[in-house]
Amino acid sequence: MNRNEPAAFAADTLSERAAAWIEADILSGALAPGGRLGIADTAARYRVGATPVREALSRLAARGLVDAIGQRGFRVKAISREDLADIIRIRTLVEREALRLSLEAGDGAWEGEIVATLHRLKRYIRANPRGFGEGEPEFDALHKSFHTALIAACGSPRLLAAHSDLYDQTYRYRRLMMPKFADPEEFVRAHESLAQLTIDRARSEASAALEAHIASTLILVYPETSGIVV
Secondary structure: OOOOOOHHHHHHHHHHHHHHHHHHHHHHOOOOOOOEEOHHHHHHHHOOOHHHHHHHHHHHHHOOOEEEOHHHOEEEOOOOHHHHHHHHHHHHHHHHHHHHHHHHHOOHHHHHHHHHHHHHHHHHHHHOOOOOEOOOHHHHHHHHHHHHHHOOOOOOHHHHHHHHHHHHHHHHHHHHHOOEOOOHHHHHHHHHHHHHHHHOOOHHHHHHHHHHHHHHHHHHHOHHHOOOOO
16 A cells, blocks of 8 residues: 555545455355355455455445345345346336436437447357356456446436446346356347347337346246246
8 A cells, every 4th residue: 555645545445445356256156145244254355454344345235235234244145036036126127217318318429339339249259159158257348338338328327326236236146047148149139139229219119128138137047937027
């Protein structure tokens, strides 16, 4: 740490770093769902102080990846079908509204970014037809970038922040329980369709396609109980 840095800045940097490290381990499954996150043990694991760890865990609790348990500390958010269904329900509401606003306000630059993110995603998949899937850092970044691009013109930082958090919460389920996509071409076609409907400003069709796309995670992760409408 630079001794000339203001103490508040240094602490904030440490808490941000700790949050990023803990988040990565939660998403990868290295920290098991429901596992206890004691302050002392977590600080020792990541070699940072107790205060940055406590702040990091509070940040992750606000984002839905960690549960705060009163005075007893924190736990990794447990997983269940009901929890995933709730995440998808709220994510659908958020992204449907963000897409509606983007369709109204989006310009040529917005359309161009959708095309560009789709191209980068397709290029990666076709170069790695058997190796693409959750947990591949480049794929993960490209996939999220595409979905963010679809709603990037909504004009609401809060909607975009909510989308990012809910996407990550959904991703945790896919990463833990559905590490590979079965058919790369089917995956590409689904994203091409989303992009084209959005660029064409086909409002009802684009909204319905996005809603079905988000809901498909529940079916893929919990196929034995997929009959409930979310």
